[in-house]
Amino acid sequence: MSIPMVDLKIQYDEIKEEISAAVLGVIQNTTFILGPQGKALEQAIAQYHGVKHAVGVASGTDALHLALRAAGIGHGDEVITTPFTFIATAEAISYVGAVPVFVDILPDTFNMDTAQIEMKITERTKAILPVHLYGHAADMDEIMAISVKHGLKVVEDCAQSFGAEYKGRKTGAFGHAGCFSFFPSKNLGAYGDGGMVTADDPKMSERMLSLRNHGSKVRYYHDEVGYNSRLDEIQAAILNVKFKRIDSYNDGRRRAAAWYAKHLEGTGVQIPVERKDCKHVYHQYTIRVKNRDAVKQRLDDAKMSSMIYYPVPLHLQAAYKDLGMKAGSLPATEAATKEVLSLPIFPELTEEQVKTVAEAVRKAL
Ligand SMILES: *Cc1c(COP(=O)(O)O)cnc(C)c1O
Numbered sequence: 001m002s003i004p005m006v007d008l009k010i011q012y013d014e015i016k017e018e019i020s021a022a023v024l025g026v027i028q029n030t031t032f033i034l035g036p037q038g039k040a041l042e043q044a045i046a047q048y049h050g051v052k053h054a055v056g057v058a059s060g061t062d063a064l065h066l067a068l069r070a071a072g073i074g075h076g077d078e079v080i081t082t083p084f085t086f087i088a089t090a091e092a093i094s095y096v097g098a099v100p101v102f103v104d105i106l107p108d109t110f111n112m113d114t115a116q117i118e119m120k121i122t123e124r125t126k127a128i129l130p131v132h133l134y135g136h137a138a139d140m141d142e143i144m145a146i147s148v149k150h151g152l153k154v155v156e157d158c159a160q161s162f163g164a165e166y167k168g169r170k171t172g173a174f175g176h177a178g179c180f181s182f183f184p185s186k187n188l189g190a191y192g193d194g195g196m197v198t199a200d201d202p203k204m205s206e207r208m209l210s211l212r213n214h215g216s217k218v219r220y221y222h223d224e225v226g227y228n229s230r231l232d233e234i235q236a237a238i239l240n241v242k243f244k245r246i247d248s249y250n251d252g253r254r255r256a257a258a259w260y261a262k263h264l265e266g267t268g269v270q271i272p273v274e275r276k277d278c279k280h281v282y283h284q285y286t287i288r289v290k291n292r293d294a295v296k297q298r299l300d301d302a303k304m305s306s307m308i309y310y311p312v313p314l315h316l317q318a319a320y321k322d323l324g325m326k327a328g329s330l331p332a333t334e335a336a337t338k339e340v341l342s343l344p345i346f347p348e349l350t351e352e353q354v355k356t357v358a359e360a361v362r363k364a365l
Helices: 008-029 034-048 060-070 090-095 138-148 203-211 233-243 246-263 290-302 318-323 331-339 349-364
Strands: 053-057 080-081 099-101 125-129 153-156 177-181 195-198 217-220 285-288 339-345
Touching: 008 034, 008 233, 034 053, 034 195, 034 233, 053 060, 053 203, 060 125, 060 153, 060 177, 060 195, 060 203, 080 090, 080 153, 090 099, 090 125, 099 318, 125 138, 138 153, 195 203, 203 217, 233 246, 246 285, 246 349, 290 331, 290 339, 290 349, 331 339
Parallel strands: 080 099, 080 125, 125 153, 153 177
Antiparallel strands: 053 195, 177 195, 285 339
């Protein structure tokens, strides 16, 4: 039995009539860019997060990029972030002319080690950009306290954490901006690219509204050089259908994670932790094993899916060689890149499938 990392078809089959009606509705309405679907989604997502505003954009990468610009981050500034993430996190920092400054991670949640943030603060530091990796919140109390103490902005990368919670509040509701991706395989996924920024501060959201639409508030009057970065109406209509089900989708992921915990018991692999006061939404189910490459090879041979998120930390990527960082400089991150292995997870995964994957892992060890 071969089990894919994600299966988007099962979910689509359950909602296909509603999806077809939603997409057709947009086509018949002929408002394709900035219309009622996008607005409804923005309102629903702001409310879900308990913040005043949400602004749809073209991708999660754009959400980060525009949020940093709206937060006033620019040339020569430094932004403290994690090296253990998808490259878009750091790219957004580079796009505004700022420099990513990487802090090492915790070996269990794989999120930024907040105890190391203050050592990296200089007079150029303007923001902290935590990532809620794999769907588990970063330590937001500590991050917010440091930001207040040093007058820094906080932009959260919530691309993998839609619906995740920290002390009863949703990720994306803590910082000056929360940045979401609707890439198809994300917990709330569109059928193409899309993203959103949540913000409580109306200045932040107004600036986002302008930046995403060519720096314009009134048509053909441009206050600044902006971008073409809008969430299109077809994607928004699809997302409105899926958003209603997001809690149940996340429950499905949590159920699968509990089955994994049960069936991996006694194997000795490090399974994902869920901190007290946190709600993990398992965008990935990532285990940690010493001889990871050999284990993965055996899983590949058995035609069992698994993935490495991420094999190369950002500070050692060719794209960031100009930062001049050496191997060994961020040891916890570098160790993680050699030991993590993500197993198939999606809301509709059955216990039978989880058991099959867990058995394959047990044999591969
Ligand atoms: C997916 C992802 C992004 C980028 O989102 P896109 O919508 O693909 O641009 C950014 N950060 C993280 C951590 C991601 O997983």
